[in-house]
Amino acid sequence: MIVKQFVNYNKMPNNEFINRHVGPREEEISYMLRKMGFNSLDELIEKTIPESIRLTEPLSLKEGISEGKYLEMVKKLAAKNKIFSSYIGMGYYNTHTPAVIIRNVLENPVWYTSYTPYQADISQGRLEALLNYQTIVSDLTATDIANASLLDEATAAAEAMIMMFNTRSRQQEKDGIKKCLVDEAIWQQTKSVVETRAVQLGIGIEYISYDKMKFDSKQHFGVILQYPDADGNIRDYSEFTEEIHKEGGKVAVASDLLALTQLKPPGEWGADIVFGSSQRFGLPMAFGGPHAAFFAVKEEYKRNMPGRIIGITKDVNGKPALRMALQTREQHIKRERATSNICTAQALMAMMSGFYGVYHGQEGVSEIGKRVHNLTVRLALALETMGIVRKNNYFFDTLRIKLPENIETLHLKNKFLSKEINLLYLNDNELGISFDETTTLEDVEEIVIIFSELSGKNAPKVSETDKVMIPDNLKRTSGFMQQEVFKKYRSETELMRYIKRLERKDISLTQSMISLGSCTMKLNAAAEMFPITWAEFGGLHPFVPEDQAEGYYEMMKELKNDLAQITGFQGVSLQPNSGAAGEYAGLVIIKEYLESINQGHRKIALIPSSAHGTNPASAVMAGYDIVIIKCDDKGNIDMTDFKEKAELHKDNLACVIITYPSTHGVFESSIIDLCKITHDNGGQVYMDGANMNAQVGLTSPGFIGADVCHLNLHKTFASPHGGGGPGVGPVCVAEHLVEFLPGHPMIEGNDVKKSVISAAPYGSAGILPITYGYIKMMGNEGLTYATKIAILNANYLANELKDEFSVLYKGENGCVAHEMILECRNFKAVSGITETDIAKRLMDYGFHAPTLSFPVHGTLMIEPTESESLAELDKFVEVLKNIHKEIKEIESGEADKEDNVLKNAPHPQYAIVTDDWNHSYGREKAAFPLDWVRNNKFWIDVARVDDAYGDRNLVCNCNSFM
Numbered sequence: 005m006i007v008k009q010f011v012n013y014n015k016m017p018n019n020e021f022i023n024r025h026v027g028p029r030e031e032e033i034s035y036m037l038r039k040m041g042f043n044s045l046d047e048l049i050e051k052t053i054p055e056s057i058r059l060t061e062p063l064s065l066k067e068g069i070s071e072g073k074y075l076e077m078v079k080k081l082a083a084k085n086k087i088f089s090s091y092i093g094m095g096y097y098n099t100h101t102p103a104v105i106i107r108n109v110l111e112n113p114v115w116y117t118s119y120t121p122y123q124a125d126i127s128q129g130r131l132e133a134l135l136n137y138q139t140i141v142s143d144l145t146a147t148d149i150a151n152a153s154l155l156d157e158a159t160a161a162a163e164a165m166i167m168m169f170n171t172r173s174r175q176q177e178k179d180g181i182k183k184c185l186v187d188e189a190i191w192q193q194t195k196s197v198v199e200t201r202a203v204q205l206g207i208g209i210e211y212i213s214y215d216k217m218k219f220d221s222k223q224h225f226g227v228i229l230q231y232p233d234a235d236g237n238i239r240d241y242s243e244f245t246e247e248i249h250k251e252g253g254k255v256a257v258a259s260d261l262l263a264l265t266q267l268k269p270p271g272e273w274g275a276d277i278v279f280g281s282s283q284r285f286g287l288p289m290a291f292g293g294p295h296a297a298f299f300a301v302k303e304e305y306k307r308n309m310p311g312r313i314i315g316i317t318k319d320v321n322g323k324p325a326l327r328m329a330l331q332t333r334e335q336h337i338k339r340e341r342a343t344s345n346i347c348t349a350q351a352l353m354a355m356m357s358g359f360y361g362v363y364h365g366q367e368g369v370s371e372i373g374k375r376v377h378n379l380t381v382r383l384a385l386a387l388e389t390m391g392i393v394r395k396n397n398y399f400f401d402t403l404r405i406k407l408p409e410n411i412e413t414l415h416l417k418n419k420f421l422s423k424e425i426n427l428l429y430l431n432d433n434e435l436g437i438s439f440d441e442t443t444t445l446e447d448v449e450e451i452v453i454i455f456s457e458l459s460g461k462n463a464p465k466v467s468e469t470d471k472v473m474i475p476d477n478l479k480r481t482s483g484f485m486q487q488e489v490f491k492k493y494r495s496e497t498e499l500m501r502y503i504k505r506l507e508r509k510d511i512s513l514t515q516s517m518i519s520l521g522s523c524t525m526k527l528n529a530a531a532e533m534f535p536i537t538w539a540e541f542g543g544l545h546p547f548v549p550e551d552q553a554e555g556y557y558e559m560m561k562e563l564k565n566d567l568a569q570i571t572g573f574q575g576v577s578l579q580p581n582s583g584a585a586g587e588y589a590g591l592v593i594i595k596e597y598l599e600s601i602n603q604g605h606r607k608i609a610l611i612p613s614s615a616h617g618t619n620p621a622s623a624v625m626a627g628y629d630i631v632i633i634k635c636d637d638k639g640n641i642d643m644t645d646f647k648e649k650a651e652l653h654k655d656n657l658a659c660v661i662i663t664y665p666s667t668h669g670v671f672e673s674s675i676i677d678l679c680k681i682t683h684d685n686g687g688q689v690y691m692d693g694a695n696m697n698a699q700v701g702l703t704s705p706g707f708i709g710a711d712v713c714h715l716n717l718h719k720t721f722a723s724p725h726g727g728g729g730p731g732v733g734p735v736c737v738a739e740h741l742v743e744f745l746p747g748h749p750m751i752e753g754n755d756v757k758k759s760v761i762s763a764a765p766y767g768s769a770g771i772l773p774i775t776y777g778y779i780k781m782m783g784n785e786g787l788t789y790a791t792k793i794a795i796l797n798a799n800y801l802a803n804e805l806k807d808e809f810s811v812l813y814k815g816e817n818g819c820v821a822h823e824m825i826l827e828c829r830n831f832k833a834v835s836g837i838t839e840t841d842i843a844k845r846l847m848d849y850g851f852h853a854p855t856l857s858f859p860v861h862g863t864l865m866i867e868p869t870e871s872e873s874l875a876e877l878d879k880f881v882e883v884l885k886n887i888h889k890e891i892k893e894i895e896s897g898e899a900d901k902e903d904n905v906l907k908n909a910p911h912p913q914y915a916i917v918t919d920d921w922n923h924s925y926g927r928e929k930a931a932f933p934l935d936w937v938r939n940n941k942f943w944i945d946v947a948r949v950d951d952a953y954g955d956r957n958l959v960c961n962c963n964s965f966m
């Protein structure tokens with residue numbers, strides 16, 4: 005039986021945007037279906053998705069609109085946001101994003117549509133940009149090694165706590181030492197996230213002012229401080245840190261890159277870990293994110309550090325090259341033994357901050373830091389003259405003011421609001437004023453005048469001063485950012501050319517299809533991207549009063565409603581800022597729910613062996629015990645094993661975590677049984693929504709019977725990957741779990757009882773307009789149609805390649821879902837060719853490798869998405885067939901077993917043009933294996949990189965690279 009909505013949507017919807025988003029044209033779709041022996045798109049869908057889980061009613065979202073209409077609509081929405089001058093601080097500051105970076109990086113699809121640089125050979129541009137970022141961070145913090153970003157400052161604090169916990173001494177581990185001391189003066193949002201993370205792992209947090217701390221290694225494993233602290237103070241922690249080290253503890257410090265241009269860096273006074281947000285290095289506040297968090301450690305902890313690390317190595321010919329160091333996949337996602345679940349981070353934001361550093365250089369950022377401090381000093385002196393005292397004697401950019409009796413806070417607040425100024429209002433008539441790169445002398449004068457009106461005192465002149473309110477022994481004396489890269493590109497022309505030079509080294513969607521399975525590299529439409537660079541979205545501090553962010557609230561409300569409907573759930577939180585953060589949030593929600601029904605003892609999470617690494621990693625971080633479920637030889641969950649284990653653990657079963665359709669690219673019909681068995685045994689069903697691109701409009705996690713899912717907006721919902729982030733990972737839940745959705749102290753108050761997942765209340769709010777635009781323009785029909793075409797494109801590829809590469813797993817009717825796994829293991833025995841050789845050879849043809857050896861070793865996982873046209877699919881097929889021919893040439897002895905185009909792939913430009921060509925095949929075959937490759941040749945920068953060399957000689961800054 006063909007259900008109604010499939011019939012109705014069989015034709016391409018008549019909407020200008022849908023036709024732009026989706027690749028194949030109507031007549032091409034008929035051709036593709038005919039070639040596979042299907043009469044209609046619906047027939048294909050029927051054969052692919054088990055009837056038991058197919059929606060019987062279409063979604064009831066609004067119909068799609070054109071680009072023009074959408075932009076008109078979103079402009080009106082944006083106008084409802086009010087951009088006041090915000091001196092709130094608390095980790096978010098105004099900054100000037102250089103236009104050259106907005107235009108050439110943030111708005112440039114080469115940078116925003118590329119993937120995480122797992123394939124180093126065609127990612128040298130973004131790897132270099134990230135290396136610059138790491139260098140800035142390790143120089144400014146004076147630490148040995150920095151990573152290439154984490155999600156935000158608060159989650160970085162939690163990662164620091166967990167890293168200190170995991171690196172406890174043997175004795176401490178044996179004694180079960182589980183307490184962390186945290187200075188009272190750290191941001192409230194950091195406290196909340198750290199608390200949430202600590203509870204799950206049974207870690208106790210003790211808040212106390214650092215000068216009253218009594219570190220005892222029989223109780224505590226580490227300390228978290230903030231420098232400058234949350235009250236704006238600059239304190240000398242050097243003796244304190246020495247004491248902690250003597251006692252065997254570690255010290256992690258939240259800090260601020262701009263402040264560190266003026267302050268003695270934490271690495272110089274002994275800190276073990278330094279973390280924070282690099283937002284004020286050129287990133288808009290964007291109502292809370294995305295921004296890159298930084299994380300840097302002493303050399304001895306380099307193997308314990310979470311996140312991706314870029315390191316220097318060389319290629320097989322000895323040319324210096326970059327790559328992700330210490331394992332191709334993240335070193336910390338060790339499934340059940342994971343020490344962190346961070347996967348997608350904030351690569352694009354880190355690269356932007358890196359370019360900001362390159363553009364300004366050491367002198368530029370020092371000058372900005374000096375100016376910010378100087379304006380703050382001027383305000384402090386002017387206020388002093390009027391008898392308005394501050395609580396923090398020393399400071400960098402923040403004054404903590406105690407209002408005199410004669411000034412009433414509410415009156416003051418209204419006065420400032422009437423001038424469109426936001427300050428930070430605290431208890432007991434205290435307020436905070438934080439300056440930033442954009443603050444001017446006129447701004448200071450305006451504030452002084454308002455205070456003079458309030459206090460009835462004459463406004464003093466805001467005079468010039470060279471006074472510095474930083475203690476002498478905490479002034480920065482050491483140099484930083486002295487490398488060539490921070491000196492050479494200081495004019496716009498030079499920076500523009502540098503950015504372009506780097507981008508030419510990278511394959512992005514601007515070059516060709518990126519068929520990475522499980523990553524959904526679909527179109528990130530320009531119209532969807534437009535609003536994110538508008539000031540009305542970028543200029544808002546995350547903690548402004550609600551009435552200044554009406555546009556955001558309206559958009560988020562609609563977006564949440566739409567996502568709830570799409571997932572078949574009742575509640576949505578937009579707070580998690582990556583897929584893994586969404587997983588973590590969902591698992592915490594399940595835990596809290598179980599506790600609320602007196603089932604808190606349930607701790608077992610059943611996870612199939614095919615699961616993505618972040619599933620077990622998030623479960624470990626959320627305090628679950630993991631039991632692995634086997635998969636059968638078709639890639640399906642082994643239901644006998646599952647049932648046995650669910651029943652065996654029925655008294656302690658908390659949840660099952662499944663990806664659907666599975667990471668093996670199959671819609672398993674046993675899913676309904678799986679949900680039932682889980683519920684019958686007292687557990688909840690967590691569905692990893694990374695593969696929602698195969699579900700939208702056709703089925704849904706809620707309809708199938710799951711209780712929670714997360715979405716990867718940076719996969720299914722058109723938000724770009726950004727070379728490894730930003731991501732957005734909303735968590736969506738059924739009715740009974742709505743009350744456990746994350747909260748935030750700046751929305752619900754400091755004693756918020758709910759778990760807090762991210763630093764900002766709405767996570768990466770600044771990029772939500774992308775998904776909002778995608779849903780609004782695609783509309784009801786378009787979203788469902790996109791799912792069908794994603795399934796069509798995958799099945800077309802599987803069918804076209806079936807003679808050369810067998811597809812490892814298929815559904816009951818021989819169809820794949822939206823992706824497929826190609827078997828490559830059989831080539832090795834005869835020709836010696838591996839899946840890696842095939843992946844590298846694809847680059848010579850101008851294609852990015854598919855997902856390599858995940859979830860099955862020796863295979864390639866391919867996901868074309870709906871956005872790829874028939875022409876591009878056919879090109880890809882032709883390339884893979886030609887590669888197959890090249891393998892056969894080796895098998896037959898026509899080509900040399902060692903010196904062949906696959907083993908030597910990729911062939912970089914310098915190798916092709918060398919006078920010293922001495923291969924058994926010609927240059928032409930190496931560089932232009934098919935005639936049309938000439939028309940769009942991607943010139944590769946480095947040959948295959950030597951992973952092991954880089955790890956043996958770990959260097960993660962650009963001191964010796966250029």
Ligand SMILES: Cc1ncc(COP(=O)(O)O)c(C=O)c1O
Nearest residue numbers: 347348522582583584616694731
């Ligand atoms: C199946 C699956 N689950 C979870 C994730 C984690 O998402 P993120 O990288 O956004 O943290 C991924 C990302 O690749 C994935 O493929």
